[in-house]
Amino acid sequence: MSEQSESDDAGLSAARFHEVVQELGRPVLSASDAARILGVSQATASDLLDTLADAGRIERVDVSGDPVVWYPSDLQSFADREHVIAFPDRRELVVEHPEQFTRAQLAQFAHLVDSTRDGAYIYRIREEDIWQAPYDHLDGLLRTMRSVLPERSPHLEEWVERQWTRARRFALVTHPDGYTLLSASSPDLMGNVARQKLEAGEHLRADVSDTESWVNDDAVGEVKRVLYEAGYPVQDQRDLETGDPLDVDLTLDLREYQAHWVERFEESGSGVFVGPPGSGKTVAAMGAMASVGGETLVLVPSRDLAEQWHASLLEHTTLTDEQIGEYHGGTKEIRPVTIATYQTAGMDRHRMLFDERRWGLIVYDEVHHVPAAVYRRSADLQAKHRLGLSATPTREDDREKEIFTLIGPPIGTDWSALFEAGFVAEPEVEIRYVPWGDDLSRNEYASAEGHERRQVAAMNPAKVDAVRALLDAHPDQKTLVFVEYLEQGRILAEALDAPFISGEMRHGERGVHFRAFRDGERETLVISRVGDEGIDLPNAEVAIVASGLGGSRRQGAQRAGRTMRPTGSARMYVLATRGTTEEDYARRQLRHLASKGVRVTEGDAPGFEEGSEGEESGNDDADFDDRDDLDAA
Template structure:
């Protein structure tokens, strides 16, 4: 295998073992505090650049006078004079050592070692990026998948087939330009593979026949015969063969056709002439931001897609822009009644729609109107499904669409013969089925998170993992003697976290704060300790809505919230979020909870508590990996502990066991 290539502005490479154990190289770029000519004068003709070239040639970060004399072609005395002059100018350090009378090394060695550099393994399609800048991580997110990160600031990325298939570019040249801007050097082998994947993703398409029915079109007879017709069932998926490259598709099976071909390695381009449904004028009462307008324009071109952006970026507003663009009756699918009510409020305040034009269809209300907001569960039930099928919807909006691959939500995704728009800040799943999100709804449409941070549209959160010691030996011994899920649960419910929560909230006294928990008994214990309400799925819907409203209106400063607060709930004035326990290492949940503090202005803080020396340390880092991949820096440190208090009394037994998927247990 050829050696990895390394990228950095200085192009100076020092071999060493990196934190990942992959045998990569550390780069020591020049930190220029004065011009090269000034450095040359100060160092008697030896500039900092030339000093680093000497280091490069030696392959180690320290230099002896004899080394410098040999490489510079001068006497040893002159080399000593030049090195001492460089040290006198503050550009190098001199130290006496046992093995050699004197060695010199760069003054900013530690700082330089922490500079960003990229190591590429083209044959494996992997990248190791040490200390990446936010811009670099945002660019990588366009075409690569974050696999892992280390405590030492190394991020490991892999370029997968689906990353190229779903890359948010209209042309291959745009994708290649982004890749070349990040990779240390061009790799013809890698670029050829990318071009093959780009082409592969455009070999099948769904198109509309002039007579109105849907055709599956292949780029060649061989692909149609050997791939599509071998995998798709006559009658169930395909109604009839139209030509060597075209087959008539059952409208009811469009979603399944796309999924099957995707799994075969052939994404299907959806180029149908989609219905607009019964006409509906949706006039916006606000202006779209430039990037939101761009999202809507891309959606208009494709007829389907998923708006992907950080919490607080206005995906709901952009969706209303898509509603106005389509101009047809709209079905909005949401995961909860809370979110349905929130959507209704936004439509009434931000559009000219009248109250009698908006209906809700869920466990509380059942109204079908020109704009209908329904829960996924209700829309997927057989006894209600006919009502949704009979309506000529021009647009279906799938909010929090990362749920679509799960069984209970997926049935609602079969409404395929329409414009389809998904919304999600976190289209990731721990079961690795995120590809189905884009298969069933459409390709991702979004903006670099870093661009929104830098433009001031969304506040970049400060994210910190805070490690908590055990409350006492009894708690530690319980952890040691347990295993599996029980062990994770014991670590998550460490009673010392109660004091840690109190200390953090005291540090941010007067600020709006949310405390998230995974276990009901822990939530009750923390709520009692800090004298705040605990909102969970056990609370009546009306009471829950009232507490969220009080928080938004400023009548409450602190809420303790279970998983019901993870998704979609609009709490724009939350300034601090403390995660006392979470859903294992769920990356989506980590991003969702961080999103509760992300808004256009002010500070945004997320603390994730983890019991030191337990599996929670790894879970916490894994949970925040999605944020790290989007350019947000994650720091680690010890949690402050309250001096006074009851040490977390009442922590008790945890709620029932949950999986890391879309479980239907207590929320």
Template sequence: MTAEDSADAADEPLVELDAVYDAIDAVGRPHLTATELSRKTDLSPEQAREALEALADDGEIQRQDVSGVESVWYPTDVAEVTDRERVILFPDRREVVVEHPDQFTRAQLSQFARLQDSNRSGGYVYELREADIWAAPHETLEDLLSTMRDVLGERSTHLEEWVTSQWERARKFRLYTHEDGYVVLEAESDDLMGNVARPKLDEDLLRAPISDSESWVDADATAEIKRTLYEAGYPVRDDRELATGEPLEMELRLRLRDYQADWVERFTEQGSGVFVGPPGSGKTVAAMGAMAAVGGETLILVPSRELATQWRDELVRHTTLTDEDIGEYHGGEKEIRPVTIATYRTAGMDRHRKLFDQRKWGLVVFDEVHHVPAPIYRRSANLQTKHRLGLTATPTRESDDEEEIFTLVGPPIGTDWGKLFDEGYVAEPEVEIRLVPWGSDDERTEYAATSGHDRRQAAAGNTGKIDEIRYTLAEHPAAKALVFVEYLDDGKAISEAIDAPFISGETRHAERERLFDAFRRGEQDTLVVSRVGDEGIDLPDAELAVVASGLGGSRRQGAQRAGRTMRPAGDARMVVLATRGTTEEDFVRRQMRHLASKGIQVTEQEAHAVEPSTD
């Protein structure tokens, strides 16, 4: 062979485009990975990857990258004529990669998988974990598998066998009330009781064996029993007869929406649970429906005094309860009544705790229940003999211990966010990340010279954001707007720059309420708010949320701030600012991850107020 012939052979592609089409037809999707091409041809995985890269260089195919997952390739013309949404299952890793998913697809995936990563090109990575299957909001295994097959578009025997095993694992142990009134832990088999429960639970928890598969347990220690077995990989079903407490006569003054009535019905059947729904979906009203259904004296736990006052007002407005029926127990007031609203902090203190333990509550409501796993709030969840109801839009916690919520309070009960958007109960927000250039070279230099918390604070305080805030407010001149900040100095600077009041933890309670009331009445159209506005405070008419800075990458905080705009009427917009080229970019993408998993479209672009520099 001549040198010229060798050169010609080297220029020949390892695989023709037609072979890629044949491989795509064989896998049954309009895309494939290098590994799949290798399996359908005589090429090694490395040769297949080189061949695909060569075709991409020639413009014949396109590549989709998602962090941590093998790249996906598809012909250019196929991308133009087929549905942009593509779902790729990796059953061995229990991962699902979705390109450009629509809202319904993401809502379905959130029922059995957790969003782990996303990129700027519209790719999302979901992971199926044991806890996701244990807490899946389905009544039967077949319902769960049906949802999975619908969204994945294919069946994987390997994955479905694993899902089935986890579904069954979550039903190996249960607590029930014996006819003589004591509490029994029952295992599915003698082996599970002998080799799992009894070695894990000490004598203080297991009083005495009843049979080889049943044990009499300490009724006051059921929270510890649940925690211990959960950590061993066995969630415990709670089928006990829960206390109803002293009777409470109350009726609702309004009619529940259909989905709220369904939540209440499912809660009364189970005796415990967590209402999970977007802000504005009426979880508080549904909780009042649960109170009426239980008909027993109720303890409501909240994270702040503001929420306690808000709960009291809502109960008087929407039920037949009067002020005399309702007590507040916190740093400002200490009254226990048939319905008592207490802060988590106060209720967890030893000197107050006996008062709450001695009362025969029929129901305990944990508002903003995502606080429960935190050490200071966790003790309140030991009230295990009562009906237990949690409320949250965001059970996600950055410590990844949200399973503690469902273990100690109850299983999730909720409606797909997309369904509420479609039916007009809640406005779907338009969420946009904007990357803001530095306001000055000095700020950029200061950022480069710092590290850790100081670096995060430097990025948060980028003065270039002030121009972008002004621009955004001018884009929506009629919108009632909230500007969120993380640091007090930034809040004061922005407040002065846009001539709007700044509300923080330093703001006196009376002044804070005056400003919030003015905002509700439309007398004040813009507020700058620190972390005190992240949860619980009722600002129903906010139409625009501008996040100037946030708490690291907290997904919960991102969803709560978006929730300030998610009301039935009007538009709902959220603009999240991040200093371009800094760690803040990654933080805001993490913050938006929970919203994306619920089907909300999150877009990203450069800031509008300032042209990005070319350096």
């Protein structure tokens, strides 16, 4: 080693020491470890480490088997630092104590599959994650990956490039004579994949060339689905119908990211706007309406949401009330812009009304409903411009791929970017553990099984006091208390002197309570699953989930979304009975939020800081589903 190098090494800093132990993969090291990583002799490494220890920057201790080892003075601080460990062969990443930036970047190309109590997150990179990555070019995707991974992996990057290319080997295009062609990048793919998987006559009308086949117009959606399941996503590059003309303009300016969403939609003609609640997806959809300039069908899951769309269109566009119709159980109007519920639009006796109209754009709000059997028929309108909207297009049956197959690719902005820019308030999400309120409930839980066991844990009577304590901690703040069960909702409503909003309440009465909440006349509402989506509560500052942890990951994000607005505080508490399966449910339900860059913390419920331990967690009923609300509207 040169004299100059020895002089540089003499200035070994604590930061460089932390880098060495990071590279080593454990928080203590010997002189021989340091020598190997620093590229110096063992004697020089020992002197450097002694100098740093004498300065009080690191600690040293004599151990058997090795004369001395060194470790960071603040070992806990070192343990809490972010660590990214890659397993390229398995396409998995383990991230310990990830920063918000890292979680947001990972959400662009990887799928969060698990998390642990000590702050580790396990991600897997799947084929569909690469197929659906929100990038125009492969270089952009690779740059994001390299910003997160501890070191480059040629093996992993080669696999990513293969998947990126694979997703661009089939395309639907419009023939100059107006019919739809399926085009393949090679004769082999057309002959051995498409024509083997797809049925002649049913899906493909005729062979046009070695790489092109004529597609039946009413089979486009099925062609996409079949090839996707075969591992070949189809690029939809058709000239889509614009429908009967509709002159509509926005009466407000789009934010920069909203304008970018609309530009990407203009390029593809289809897609799904994905962004956190409060990011203005509905307004961006109105921008897409103005861009298409054709009559529009808006599909929504509920009458509440239909009414909100109607009001928003009048407020933010040049459309008049005579141009907007609603089609559902309450009213049936077909107009240039028609807002219909999924269920009504899918019924045979109503379908003809929608099929006969020359729509230029179909908007699917809360698009995660589309793959469900009762809603899927509405996705057959493949010849139109198609736009989905969702904060959380995840489904517990892992069929979210059908959303992007039938509607279009995801179009969105990193949640963290919107948090940092101040467009949306990042929620503070806390899991709070509650001990059993009495021995009777504890014993009932121990003897119960399956869903009954979940219900006993959910309705732990101690949660009433926990909710009261949280409300006391947030005086004068608008709060939503979510429950899963009608009985618990009634108990909490009586204890808190607050209305209980459920599917049993008449539609008009719900509206009265919602208006009172929005106008500040009421600060607390107890609400069932009818509040998970489709209800506009823009001023909610606190959400308390008293029960409902057996629901989906999407449900957790939607409930947190009730507090995610451009201004003010945003806080969500999830109550879980300690020592029960609710502990695991809480972590699993909030995993989607964590993958989006939202930090989730854990602790005891207020008033129960010295709470009892309860039983050990179990997995006997750890099944998740997208079941309907027990008191659905």
